[in-house]
Amino acid sequence: MQEAIRNRDFTFRLPTDGLLPGERAMQQTLNQLGETIRQQVNQNEVEAWERLTRVLTHDCDTSRHLSDFVANYRKMSELEKPVLADLPLLPLLDNISKAYPELTWEVSVPRDTTVCQFLLRTASRSSFLSLPRSAAIAASDCP
Numbered sequence: 214m215q216e217a218i219r220n221r222d223f224t225f226r227l228p229t230d231g232l233l234p235g236e237r238a239m240q241q242t243l244n245q246l247g248e249t250i251r252q253q254v255n256q257n258e259v260e261a262w263e264r265l266t267r268v269l270t271h272d273c274d275t276s277r278h279l280s281d282f283v284a285n286y287r288k289m290s291e292l293e294k295p296v297l298a299d300l301p302l303l304p305l306l307d308n309i310s311k312a313y314p315e316l317t318w319e320v321s322v323p324r325d326t327t328v329c330q331f332l333l334r335t336a337s338r339s340s341f342l343s344l345p346r347s348a349a350i351a352a353s354d355c356p
Contacts, residue, residue, distance in 0.1 A: 221254070226316070227244055228240070228241045229241055229244070232249055233248055248258070297328035300328055301325075301327055302326040302327060302328050303320070303322065303324060303326070305328060306318075306320050306322075309345060310345075313343075313345045313349065315349070316345060316348075
């Protein structure tokens with residue numbers, strides 16, 4: 214319990230099974246106290262965030278420059294709307310093969326094969342691009 218409090222972890226619950234009535238009552242009181250502390254800490258965090266938001270909003274409203282910055286940041290941080298378009302697969306594979314010159318590449322797909330561009334703009338792009346490296350590592354582990 215002391216370690217939990219030292220680490221500001223107020224989610225602890227002390228076991229009350231198998232204790233004598235006086236010990237059980239004391240453990241239950243400590244559990245209730247821990248719950249009260251946790252609720253108070255959560256409430257204080259919410260109030261701190263609300264105060265911070267009010268201060269920042271006020272500062273943004275009173276400063277034209279900061280307002281412009283926030284507006285530009287908001288635009289920049291918005292997720293890009295997906296644009297679905299097909300890309301030729303062969304040039305893409307050619308670019309990937311240049312990133313891994315140590316690998317031998319044998320590509321046999323029809324020239325008109327395409328891949329959805331949206332896939333290449335999402336998190337799966339890194340997965341798609343790391344496939345050759347993963348394959349090379351797997352192949353090097355084989356006898």
